[in-house]
Amino acid sequence: MKPAPFDYQRPATVEEAAKILAQSAGGKVLAGGQSLIPLLNLRLSFPELLVDINRIPDLDYIVEDAGVVRVGALVRQSTFGDSFLVQSKVPLAAQGVSHVGHYVTRNQGTVAGSLAHSDSRGELPVALVALGGSVSVVSEEGQRDIEAADLFVTDFTTSISETEIIVESSWPVGGSEWGFAFSEFALRHGDYALAMIAVAIHVVDGVVDQATIVAGSVADRPLFLEEASRHLLGRRPDEDVFSSCREAAVAAVDPADDIHATGEYKQHLMGVLVDAALRSAWKDSTGEAHG
Amino acid sequence: MAEITVTVNGRAHTESVEPRLLLSDFLRHRLGLTGTHVGCEHGVCGSCTVLVDGRAVRSCLTLAIQVDGREVATVESLASIDGLHPLQESFKKNFALQCGFCTPGILMAVCDFVGRRTDPSREEIAEMLSGHLCRCTGYTSIIEAIYEFSRHDAGGGAT
Numbered sequence: 248m249k250p251a252p253f254d255y256q257r258p259a260t261v262e263e264a265a266k267i268l269a270q271s272a273g274g275k276v277l278a279g280g281q282s283l284i285p286l287l288n289l290r291l292s293f294p295e296l297l298v299d300i301n302r303i304p305d306l307d308y309i310v311e312d313a314g315v316v317r318v319g320a321l322v323r324q325s326t327f328g329d330s331f332l333v334q335s336k337v338p339l340a341a342q343g344v345s346h347v348g349h350y351v352t353r354n355q356g357t358v359a360g361s362l363a364h365s366d367s368r369g370e371l372p373v374a375l376v377a378l379g380g381s382v383s384v385v386s387e388e389g390q391r392d393i394e395a396a397d398l399f400v401t402d403f404t405t406s407i408s409e410t411e412i413i414v415e416s417s418w419p420v421g422g423s424e425w426g427f428a429f430s431e432f433a434l435r436h437g438d439y440a441l442a443m444i445a446v447a448i449h450v451v452d453g454v455v456d457q458a459t460i461v462a463g464s465v466a467d468r469p470l471f472l473e474e475a476s477r478h479l480l481g482r483r484p485d486e487d488v489f490s491s492c493r494e495a496a497v498a499a500v501d502p503a504d505d506i507h508a509t510g511e512y513k514q515h516l517m518g519v520l521v522d523a524a525l526r527s528a529w530k531d532s533t534g535e536a537h538g
Numbered sequence: 539m540a541e542i543t544v545t546v547n548g549r550a551h552t553e554s555v556e557p558r559l560l561l562s563d564f565l566r567h568r569l570g571l572t573g574t575h576v577g578c579e580h581g582v583c584g585s586c587t588v589l590v591d592g593r594a595v596r597s598c599l600t601l602a603i604q605v606d607g608r609e610v611a612t613v614e615s616l617a618s619i620d621g622l623h624p625l626q627e628s629f630k631k632n633f634a635l636q637c638g639f640c641t642p643g644i645l646m647a648v649c650d651f652v653g654r655r656t657d658p659s660r661e662e663i664a665e666m667l668s669g670h671l672c673r674c675t676g677y678t679s680i681i682e683a684i685y686e687f688s689r690h691d692a693g694g695g696a697t
Contacts, residue, residue: 248556248560248563249560250557250560251558251624252556252557252558253558254557255557255601255603277601277604280599280600280601280604281596282562284581284598284599284601287558287596288580288599297557299603301604310549329654348669349584349668349670350594350647350651350665351595351650351669352596354593354595354597354650355596355600382648437669519661
């Protein structure tokens with residue numbers, strides 16, 4: 248047997264799950280398991296208890312409601328990516344999820360689980376931060392919402408407590424005046440990206456009035472590139488703007504060397520990706536096809 | 539220990555399992571279904587892929603206890619007494635396997651894939667195959683086998 252021994256419970260309701268977590272010390276929620284079970288198999292993690300939420304009804308929904316797409320905790324990444332609602336209303340998330348794991352792992356892995364895992368190389372945390380989304384969590388004390396900007400603390404650590412469960416993620420809908428783009432570079436498709444970029448820009452009369460550029464894989468959590476984003480405000484993107492954004496993005500990150508690439512190379516990638524994503528987001532906002 | 543009942547390739551099995559027993563080990567060690575191969579045991583190589591209620595999953599990233607009451611299909615479900623499944627025939631015809639270690643996982647993933655992607659392009663097939671490591675073929679023949687199967691026999695699926 249690969250994992251260390253653990254107890255297993257399969258609650259039928261969110262309330263029951265919250266009660267079990269409140270009474271246990273060190274219980275872990277099992278949803279898709281595509282990040283948790285590898286950690287168990289490698290014995291990098293050995294929780295005493297797994298709380299399997301897969302049989303809880305009513306957590307598998309994707310609905311549009313008051314300007315956001317609400318996604319239940321048991322929605323699989325494949326269902327999310329294939330959803331017409333997600334593709335048409337939150338295209339940035341649809342682009343991001345296509346890079347998560349592989350075809351088969353996306354069948355099991357959940358959107359909420361990817362957020363709760365808080366891997367700094369994860370695409371969905373970067374997309375959620377770029378869109379200004381949020382998650383709803385439930386514990387015995389009740390329900391609360393956590394904004395994406397406050398959710399990801401560091402690698403594998405969120406501001407969700409051990410007794411809380413994500414029940415829903417909320418993805419703000421952009422109208423036709425928005426432009427979105429997600430861009431990343433990985434050594435092989437499905438591998439962890441060396442660098443990734445999500446861009447959301449709001450354009451009025453040909454001028455950008457809101458801009459969010461978020462980088463992933465280059466810090467311990469999704470990194471909002473404030474300076475680079477500011478270069479877009481009040482401007483009609485042209486070569487000068489692309490160039491200054493690119494320089495600001497490169498200056499804002501200081502990624503570490505690893506066995507796959509040097510920090511310097513990842514910094515270079517950041518510039519390349521920001522440039523490509525900005526051009527693509529600009530085209531998207533003007534209604535042209537993705538380039 | 540917990541008692542679970544799982545239907546595997548159409549036959550119900552009731553077994554007592556520890557929660558930490560992986561579905562891959564359950565299939566191989568308890569049921570003797572060694573067609574499901576175990577490579578990396580952390581979800582990267584794809585050789586342990588099986589169907590659970592018709593969807594392809596990594597059996598090394600699924601606990602046996604999680605499939606209590608579910609239907610599992612392994613590579614053993616494909617061929618019948620009358621011969622190979624059309625997907626297996628396509629692999630044979632296109633020389634899409636050499637050592638065959640990765641093949642069971644790919645076959646089961648394709649059973650799911652062709653049911654949800656109509657006339658997939660070679661690029662889409664290659665993207666799907668990025669989750670399956672093959673060290674022999676270089677993939678070209680596998681892509682051809684799946685492409686040809688998807689055009690002629692898709693919908694056959696697993697039993």
